[in-house]
Amino acid sequence: MSGETMLELEYLLRVLIAAVCGCLIGYERNNRNKEAGIRTHMIVAFGSALIMVISKYAFFDMPGQADVSRIAAQVVSGIGFLGAGIIFVRNETVNGLTTAAGVWATAGIGMCIGSGMYVLGIAATIGMLLIQIISHTRLFYRHMNEHSYLELEVDQVDSISKLNTLFETNKIPIYSMSVDKQKDQSIHIKLEIEYPKTRDKKDLLTLLSQQSFILKCQY
Incomplete structure (x- = not known):
């Protein structure tokens, strides 16, 4: 060669x-x-x-x-x-x-x-x-807005785009999202979000529970 x-x-x-x-x-x-x-x-x-x-x-x-x-x-x-x-x-x-x-x-x-x-x-x-x-760890953000972890169930894949729009409209950044399709065809979603410390977390759960495409939500 x-x-x-x-x-x-x-x-x-x-x-x-x-x-x-x-x-x-x-x-x-x-x-x-x-x-x-x-x-x-x-x-x-x-x-x-x-x-x-x-x-x-x-x-x-x-x-x-x-x-x-x-x-x-x-x-x-x-x-x-x-x-x-x-x-x-x-x-x-x-x-x-x-x-x-x-x-x-x-x-x-x-x-x-x-x-x-x-x-x-x-x-x-x-x-x-x-x-x-x-930069995505809780330690890094300890002096900033609080990072929270949500678990949701939505009724169909199209609901993911609705969920993104909902969080963007309310100016709540999503840092990570994992999606898992269940046997009953529902979609299980895990979210890492940045939520202002000045706002009550219960307000977010109330907002999410009011959405027809969200079947379940919890921290």
Whole structure:
């Protein structure tokens, strides 16, 4: 096997490692039902690593004739358009900022591994996961609004969108949602929400019990 082929296999390995790192970050985001999940983060890391490899090594036959750093630089600005598509405003509430920032950071991880800095790229992936996990713990939010956990049963899958709309209308952020379909065709939902300490939790239960599509609700 020629030296050139060995080099290209190493470049391929970099791209694949970047995709795995993107998958890990996307898995955590997907578990929290965020706008960008496994596929988005994998493709972002994969693509940015590929572009970084091209930027570093594809112009050896043109020494001094091209500013190769400009190709990699376009990843940083180009990923902003993808991030802007994730962020949206509904009922005067901004959603998707953390996910957009995560996609931007994932692109950086892909570029890092694509340039051959494996240790830094993998360490950055672990750091990203720790930030995302720790920032959703009760300890992190102990001085802010209270994080509460709700269990609901709704009558059908379409009720999930109604539930999201209900919480958005009342400006109650949902941080995570797990959905489990029951044998009787009802849907069991576990929610992690941020609820103002100045408001009584009973008010929320009263609001939820008044919705015809909600069969049961409890903390």
